Amino acid sequence: MTDFLTTDAGRRIAYERLDGQGPGVVFLGGFRSDMQGAKALHLREWAAAQWRSFLRFDYSGHGESGGAFEEGCIGDWAADALAAITALTEGPQVLVGSSMGGWISLLIARGHPERVAGLVTIAAAPDFTERGFWAGFSEEQRGELNRDGQVALPSEYGAPLILTRRLIEDGRQRLVLDQPLALPFPVRMLQGTADADVPVSWAHDLLDHVSGDDIRLTLVKGADHRFSSPACLSLIVATIEDVVQNVRL
Structure with a gap:
């Protein structure tokens, strides 16, 4: 329940x-x-x-x-x-x-x-927002993210996956592989x-x-x-x- x-x-x-x-x-x-x-x-x-x-x-x-x-x-x-x-x-x-x-x-x-x-x-x-998403973005996608605050990626599950600048920037503040x-x-x-x-x-x-x-x-x-x-x-x-x-x- x-x-x-x-x-x-x-x-x-x-x-x-x-x-x-x-x-x-x-x-x-x-x-x-x-x-x-x-x-x-x-x-x-x-x-x-x-x-x-x-x-x-x-x-x-x-x-x-x-x-x-x-x-x-x-x-x-x-x-x-x-x-x-x-x-x-x-x-x-x-x-x-x-x-x-x-x-x-x-x-x-x-x-x-x-x-x-x-x-x-x-x-x-x-750290997948940085190592996966951000690292995999093209320069055009990075520009779109910075300009529009979000970018849409094709998804095998149907509707496009919307990734936001907030998701990426917040992820950079939560990294665990950059310190002991x-x-x-x-x-x-x-x-x-x-x-x-x-x-x-x-x-x-x-x-x-x-x-x-x-x-x-x-x-x-x-x-x-x-x-x-x-x-x-x-x-x-x-x-x-x-x-x-x-x-x-």
Whole structure:
């Protein structure tokens, strides 16, 4: 059942919370994704069966939450995630961040490490507004963004993807690969080799960049960005269980 949280910023966030044993698990979805996706639903079923505390939610402008997607940015969505974790969970949580959710989970880990018991990333996309979008823009697109405040990109999902200057400029203020990043808890990174959205090299870059004494990267040959095949979903669950077993509270 979907409930709603109004954040201090006035944004209305849709969420579902399951009570259970700790440490709880929080799923952070990707860019333009929502909490009805295959990974979020699979983890909900797993958490219910294990009586594990679990939280999934929609960022503002995503899914059932209020707001327009085009008006949001990484800072807004990271603030939404932190508001949900703060208001709806108790104690350190195991964060499971998919794609953009991986970036947001790293921002939370950097700013509020006391709320993080462990971290699982799935095709993590830290700094993607800069390394992906901005780096891939043509000079014409960069000019259009600066002149009009937005640029439209073709999308395989139908309507063009509108990217705003605010999204790009805010992303530059939230980079995590440009300064040291300590992760003093169990960290497991999952990455498919056939991911067309997040290059495998990004996973290696993140592994090389972060510091911590319990960090592992697992590559899955042939897995794509969705990482939602039955085998991938089973691997995600097994990885979370491994992190939970290694949490030091």
